[in-house]
Amino acid sequence: MSGIPTPPHQKPTVSEGKTPGPDERGAPRNMSPVEREAFISARKRRNRAIALGLIGFAVLVFVITALRLMQNIAAGQAG
Amino acid sequence: MTAPRHTSAAEGVRSLPAEWRDYLALMKPRVMTLVVFTAFAGYVAAPSGIHPVMAAIAIFALALGAGAAGALNMAYDSDIDATMRRTRKRPVPAGKVSRSDAYGMGLVGSGLAVILMTLSANYVAAGLLAFSIFFYAVIYTMVLKRRTPQNIVIGGAAGAFPPMIGWAIATGGVSLEAVMLFAIIFLWTPPHSWALALYKSGDYAAAGVPMMPVAKGPARTRLEILLYSLILVPFATLPVFTGLGGWVYAAAAFGGGALFLVLAARVFRSRAGEAGSAEDGELYAVRAGDKVARDLFAYSIGYLALLFAALIAEHGLGAYMGVM
Numbered sequence: 001m002s003g004i005p006t007p008p009h010q011k012p013t014v015s016e017g018k019t020p021g022p023d024e025r026g027a028p029r030n031m032s033p034v035e036r037e038a039f040i041s042a043r044k045r046r047n048r049a050i051a052l053g054l055i056g057f058a059v060l061v062f063v064i065t066a067l068r069l070m071q072n073i074a075a076g077q078a079g
Numbered sequence: 080m081t082a083p084r085h086t087s088a089a090e091g092v093r094s095l096p097a098e099w100r101d102y103l104a105l106m107k108p109r110v111m112t113l114v115v116f117t118a119f120a121g122y123v124a125a126p127s128g129i130h131p132v133m134a135a136i137a138i139f140a141l142a143l144g145a146g147a148a149g150a151l152n153m154a155y156d157s158d159i160d161a162t163m164r165r166t167r168k169r170p171v172p173a174g175k176v177s178r179s180d181a182y183g184m185g186l187v188g189s190g191l192a193v194i195l196m197t198l199s200a201n202y203v204a205a206g207l208l209a210f211s212i213f214f215y216a217v218i219y220t221m222v223l224k225r226r227t228p229q230n231i232v233i234g235g236a237a238g239a240f241p242p243m244i245g246w247a248i249a250t251g252g253v254s255l256e257a258v259m260l261f262a263i264i265f266l267w268t269p270p271h272s273w274a275l276a277l278y279k280s281g282d283y284a285a286a287g288v289p290m291m292p293v294a295k296g297p298a299r300t301r302l303e304i305l306l307y308s309l310i311l312v313p314f315a316t317l318p319v320f321t322g323l324g325g326w327v328y329a330a331a332a333f334g335g336g337a338l339f340l341v342l343a344a345r346v347f348r349s350r351a352g353e354a355g356s357a358e359d360g361e362l363y364a365v366r367a368g369d370k371v372a373r374d375l376f377a378y379s380i381g382y383l384a385l386l387f388a389a390l391i392a393e394h395g396l397g398a399y400m401g402v403m
Binding site for chain 1: 099
């Protein structure tokens, strides 16, 4: 999101800059094992929601295309 | 894309990655409900229509666009949201969603919504949707909100677009009736928002947002509420005279409008807003003197819902009986 200018009144918090790097599973290193598992499962749920959204968008475009085809074929036959 | 965990600007709370519920909250679902409702009313009130599945997808696109605009608004306003009791638990100030994620979701959602609207409906509806998102996210949120007490007057146009977009979905254009529906919500927004601001002025003052009660004082706000109500109520009856509204709409517009004026007059005669907002009690606690403002705020939602429900009943459910 580097293309979006940060408003002058919004500056990053200090802790954002100090977050340690991720471990081999992409979870932050400063978490307890329980927190880490919770982090990973929460991330999975979010990723599934994003995937479902993308699939939903593709299905909607497919449905629109099919309906437009049907309407245009019907209009062609009528004309 | 996201910092793995980040800290709330407001409370210093560490949190887990955002879940779908947080992203849903980012889209202001209650506002989306009102957008879908008024857009549907505009669609069914229009004289023609499109394939019902296409219409459903187009209305969904409109809801998605409204949600995306809400995400952009929450991303930009996260600093002032963190200072207001009513908004500090929103996903960005609460540290559940990072500001860059909220911007990303808003921009991607806006793009997908406009594409879907173009494919399912037409260019006019898609153009109006794109403009309304721009108007809300940029003109209202970034330009007006922090600069002028007229923020809600001009910015109210963003919330007034849905019935016009619904009309455009059905007809491929915009007519006088669509402009009337737009104007009803446009004129309704100031008394509705200022009634809330009267008893929540402390929140806005703390955030530095120059809402009318903060910038001009409660007496001026109560006067403006009455003046806008005096314009709104007669204007809302116009569809009866153009034939868009029948007897059901007439009953809602005249009966509901009369009650709106009574409540606005009560607010005008009261001292609502004089004591500041109840910052020390429950979140939605209202001081005794401010109850008239709370009553008007609550009723204004019902009034608008009543007008558009009447249009849906008449044009969608066959209850139309012309007055003129």
